[in-house]
Amino acid sequence: MRHWLIKSEPTSYPYSQLVLDRQTAWTGIRNNTARLNLLAMAPGDLCLYYHSNVGKEVVGIAEVVTPAYPEVDRWVCVDIKPVHALAMGVSLAAFKADPLLSRSELVRQSRLSVAPVTPEEYARVLALSAG
DNA sequence: GCCAACGTTGGC
DNA sequence: GCCAACGTTGGC
Secondary structure (H helix, E strand, C coil), X not given: CCEEEEEECCCCCCHHHHHHHCCEEECCXXXXXXXXXXXXXXXCCEEEEEECCCCCEEEXXXXXXXXXXXXXXXXXXXXXXXXXXXXXXXXXXXXXXXCCHHHCHHHHCCCCCEEEECHHHHHHHHHHHCC
């Protein structure tokens, strides 16, 4: 089981909407690196759900429920469902202030919308979200 | 609103 | 194949 970080602008699709929808197709990824990450996903993988632009924080956990499947042209998507919201959001500033998280892909490659997360980084985010 | 980082396009 | 121009993302 692997861990990932996925980004969404809360003005277009916030985590709360995923909770309402119960499940959604994670479509619209148009970057090849992100596409390869989608292809590497498997059901049961866990994703940190990050709000970009507005909020700039990880707000919840989502679970991958399907392998990658074709969307349009060569692009692919996966289906995800909510697991739980975080008690406390973990901000980009918190990532940058943390010795471990400051080396994560979220900080190193800010434009990548689907990024791998190490088990250590994932655990660290959960620890920070507990306050 | 600006800009850095990065990807894509198209002329050569 | 190189590179300048341009577009997009996303933080500040």
